[in-house]
Amino acid sequence: MPRELLKGNVAIAEAAIRAGLEAYFGYPITPQTEILEHFARRMPELGRAFVQAESEVAAINMVYGAACTGVRVMSTSSSPGMSLMMEGLSYIMGTEIPVVLVNVMRGGPGLGNIAPSQGDYNQAVHGGGHGDYNPIVLAPSTVQEAIDMTVLSFDLAERYRTACIVIADGSIGQMMEPAELPPMQPVKRKDWEWATNGAIGRERRILSSIYIEPAEEEVANLRMFKRWQEIQKNEVRYKEYHLEDADFVVVGFGTAGRVALSAVRTARQQGIKVGLLRPITVNPFPYDVLDELSKRAQAFLVVEMNMGQMLNDVQLAVKGRVPVEFYGRPGGVVPFPDEILSEIQRVATTDLQVVSDPRHAWYERMVEYLK
Numbered sequence: 001m002p003r004e005l006l007k008g009n010v011a012i013a014e015a016a017i018r019a020g021l022e023a024y025f026g027y028p029i030t031p032q033t034e035i036l037e038h039f040a041r042r043m044p045e046l047g048r049a050f051v052q053a054e055s056e057v058a059a060i061n062m063v064y065g066a067a068c069t070g071v072r073v074m075s076t077s078s079s080p081g082m083s084l085m086m087e088g089l090s091y092i093m094g095t096e097i098p099v100v101l102v103n104v105m106r107g108g109p110g111l112g113n114i115a116p117s118q119g120d121y122n123q124a125v126h127g128g129g130h131g132d133y134n135p136i137v138l139a140p141s142t143v144q145e146a147i148d149m150t151v152l153s154f155d156l157a158e159r160y161r162t163a164c165i166v167i168a169d170g171s172i173g174q175m176m177e178p179a180e181l182p183p184m185q186p187v188k189r190k191d192w193e194w195a196t197n198g199a200i201g202r203e204r205r206i207l208s209s210i211y212i213e214p215a216e217e218e219v220a221n222l223r224m225f226k227r228w229q230e231i232q233k234n235e236v237r238y239k240e241y242h243l244e245d246a247d248f249v250v251v252g253f254g255t256a257g258r259v260a261l262s263a264v265r266t267a268r269q270q271g272i273k274v275g276l277l278r279p280i281t282v283n284p285f286p287y288d289v290l291d292e293l294s295k296r297a298q299a300f301l302v303v304e305m306n307m308g309q310m311l312n313d314v315q316l317a318v319k320g321r322v323p324v325e326f327y328g329r330p331g332g333v334v335p336f337p338d339e340i341l342s343e344i345q346r347v348a349t350t351d352l353q354v355v356s357d358p359r360h361a362w363y364e365r366m367v368e369y370l371k
Helices: 008-018 033-046 056-068 079-093 121-125 143-160 170-174 215-234 254-269 288-294 310-318 336-350 357-369
Strands: 004-009 023-026 050-054 071-078 099-105 136-137 162-170 176-179 240-241 248-251 274-279 282-283 298-302 326-330
Touching: 004 008, 004 254, 008 033, 008 071, 008 099, 008 143, 008 162, 008 170, 008 310, 023 056, 023 240, 023 298, 033 136, 050 056, 056 071, 056 079, 056 099, 056 310, 071 079, 079 099, 079 121, 079 162, 099 143, 099 170, 121 282, 121 310, 136 143, 136 248, 143 176, 162 170, 162 254, 170 248, 170 254, 176 248, 248 254, 248 336, 254 274, 254 298, 254 336, 274 282, 274 288, 298 310, 298 336, 310 326, 326 336, 326 357
Parallel strands: 023 050, 023 071, 071 099, 099 162, 136 162, 248 274, 248 298, 298 326
Antiparallel strands: 004 176, 136 282, 240 274
């Protein structure tokens, strides 16, 4: 297929359609509304289901019901809207059915603003709803990756009977880049052995997240965790840049990782042996990769568009072997490559110590920077 100039939000929607999406339920919210608008036109054209619900709460419960029938179904939203979906997501995870969600993140907390942010990392990765569950979470850094990960999400969700969440941000949703869309796949409704798609000639199937007896709930939780162990074994994805001889390692996902790569390349030109690890699956997280890197790296620098959320996972992987520094721009601010370059230079020329929370020193530096 030829590449074409595509807006991120439109590319995500069209990729889902071409992956065989049969039903979409959502509610408009900036900066992802173009996704819903594209579906509003394209899904009826193709004879597929599109519903603009009265709220995000309604949308996620419509997704829940449709998923129980075995169709490919999804919803999309942005940060406050995703928060409203968390109860429904917990029901979906407890019922063990495949669903795809896309969150085009914006500044927060609260209503915040409509600027790009990565402030929903903890919500997506560490469970924004109640109970014990682990969704698969993918983090694209380009329009092409947003396309590819949207398609992949449906396969992963169905393979493991789970929710798969794509966390992009306003930059990726709004930017335009040359990208290649996949070929159109026909809608193929599989005869899942669990789906509630009509009980003619067989026993009734009942899907629920209710386990009144604690012992039964415990068994269900252990069953879901066994599936999660399989996901951790088989589905960790990441990109490595200049790590072969790196003394210093930058870790960033999505847009922050993309900006950090520019800074890393400039630092390499200046003679600093620095590389970048960009997680693609932020859940499951590439703990083992970071564990191995920490055995030969002198220090790590975590770059995020938030107050330091992935930072905790990097620290967990590094196990206190070497210092882990942090640079963040919260509230919808996208860092410039020069900012990250300055942090790389600082890390490479400073005798750093292992501290429990490097955000304290980062805060002091930010106060001075913003004066």
